[in-house]
Amino acid sequence: MRRPTFFISSTIYDFRDLRSALKFYLEDQGCKVLASECNDFEKPLDKHSYDACLEALRSADYFILMIGARVGGWYDQANQISITQREYREAYQMHLAGKLKVLNFVRSEVWQAREDRRELAKYLESTDLDHSAKKAIANYSGKSAANAEFLSKFIEEVSRTEETKRAVRGDGVAPSGNWIHVFQGFRDIVDVLNGHIFASIPVEDMTMRRLLRGELREFLRQCLVKNKKDIYSPRLSVELFHKEHSLTMATKGGQFTSVGVRRWDILSTFGIHLLDRKLHPVVLPQVLSRPTFLEFDMGSNSYVETPAHSALIRLQEEIRRFNRSSTTENLAVIFEHGPRNRPPGAESVHIETVKLAALLHLFDRWSNIIDLSVAILRHLEGETFVLPSLRPDSPVQGMQEELDAERPNESDIDAYMAKT
Numbered sequence: 001m002r003r004p005t006f007f008i009s010s011t012i013y014d015f016r017d018l019r020s021a022l023k024f025y026l027e028d029q030g031c032k033v034l035a036s037e038c039n040d041f042e043k044p045l046d047k048h049s050y051d052a053c054l055e056a057l058r059s060a061d062y063f064i065l066m067i068g069a070r071v072g073g074w075y076d077q078a079n080q081i082s083i084t085q086r087e088y089r090e091a092y093q094m095h096l097a098g099k100l101k102v103l104n105f106v107r108s109e110v111w112q113a114r115e116d117r118r119e120l121a122k123y124l125e126s127t128d129l130d131h132s133a134k135k136a137i138a139n140y141s142g143k144s145a146a147n148a149e150f151l152s153k154f155i156e157e158v159s160r161t162e163e164t165k166r167a168v169r170g171d172g173v174a175p176s177g178n179w180i181h182v183f184q185g186f187r188d189i190v191d192v193l194n195g196h197i198f199a200s201i202p203v204e205d206m207t208m209r210r211l212l213r214g215e216l217r218e219f220l221r222q223c224l225v226k227n228k229k230d231i232y233s234p235r236l237s238v239e240l241f242h243k244e245h246s247l248t249m250a251t252k253g254g255q256f257t258s259v260g261v262r263r264w265d266i267l268s269t270f271g272i273h274l275l276d277r278k279l280h281p282v283v284l285p286q287v288l289s290r291p292t293f294l295e296f297d298m299g300s301n302s303y304v305e306t307p308a309h310s311a312l313i314r315l316q317e318e319i320r321r322f323n324r325s326s327t328t329e330n331l332a333v334i335f336e337h338g339p340r341n342r343p344p345g346a347e348s349v350h351i352e353t354v355k356l357a358a359l360l361h362l363f364d365r366w367s368n369i370i371d372l373s374v375a376i377l378r379h380l381e382g383e384t385f386v387l388p389s390l391r392p393d394s395p396v397q398g399m400q401e402e403l404d405a406e407r408p409n410e411s412d413i414d415a416y417m418a419k420t
Contacts, residue, residue, distance in 0.1 A: 003382030005032040007060035009087040011072035063091035215283040235367040256350045308385040315372040322365040360395035
């Protein structure tokens with residue numbers, strides 16, 4: 001799932017608050033927003049800011065143009081082309097190539113002032129004033145138009161007035177992408193966006209995705225370990241532990257396992273963060289009860305599971321097993337073999353194998369919850385879902401294969417149902 005990308009084009013001074021509100025709203029819907037005044041907008045030092053904006057625009061799916069009372073900066077002052085107008089022209093060419101959709105908005109007072117000026121210009125034509133005087137009066141500067149002549153021509157360009165006239169006369173094809181939405185405030189723009197873009201996505205699913213994103217980040221907040229400025233997952237320590245002190249089918253029956261003090265202390269330090277730690281998913285079960293991450297298959301006329309949906313099911317199971325294993329009894333082994341409970345200078349500790357296996361099982365669930373949450377979050381941010389490499393169900397090397405062999409698969413279930 002790739003996030004739709006929006007490019008917001010307008011003068012910044014008189015649209016600053018509205019641009020910020022739109023960026024917040026669109027990002028809240030799971031979209032990516034390119035707004036040049038924001039710190040997350042890429043600003044290469046070897047390019048002019050105007051060229052950087054035009055380059056960023058080429059990665060957008062939607063172009064939101066807002067025309068107000070100001071012209072803004074000139075891209076080509078000699079030819080009276082503003083940077084906003086230049087961005088629009090680039091976007092419209094992309095629209096014609098089928099690479100982008102444009103949404104055009106004009107402030108209601110600017111639109112009304114334009115209509116009033118057109119009526120005034122018609123009246124002035126009936127007077128005896130000379131041409132320069134008529135033009136000066138019709139294009140006077142005011143609060144609704146700092147440069148009335150430019151804004152009027154820009155609106156005509158966006159509405160494709162001349163192309164439409166030619167098409168009506170039978171001379172050419174009627175232009176597309178020339179709808180102009182007159183607006184007064186933020187809600188008017190949002191209504192257009194909801195009608196044109198978000199209408200195809202059920203509101204409930206959009207809400208679920210947003211809530212799920214927040215819950216997954218909360219899982220990470222509870223599971224990741226912070227040491228000063230660095231953030232850690234237990235995954236690497238778990239893998240190093242298994243590399244140095246692997247439990248195997250041959251050794252799992254032993255009453256005790258010898259573990260190096262240094263490796264044990266590192267693992268124990270992580271384990272302390274699990275004391276009284278439980279995860280309480282609320283959104284995750286609701287998401288799995290809806291077709292939010294399913295795809296409709298016309299061949300079977302039903303919804304089919306996607307890799308992301310399978311990962312959510314796995315995450316729910318990992319959390320269930322984590323909560324069941326995160327007990328005082330399983331974590332007590334950490335303190336039983338702490339520095340205070342072993343001889344000075346000891347190079348290894350001898351841990352009951354059953355207790356060690358239970359602790360490692362808990363750590364494996366912990367690692368998988370982090371990895372799955374990150375993978376699903378990246379998918380929600382627009383990346384193609386990639387299932388991470390997960391820790392096995394059992395901390396004993398070789399036992400996973402036995403567990404898989406003992407667990408009925410789809411063919412086994414079909415065979416059983418056929419004979420009963």
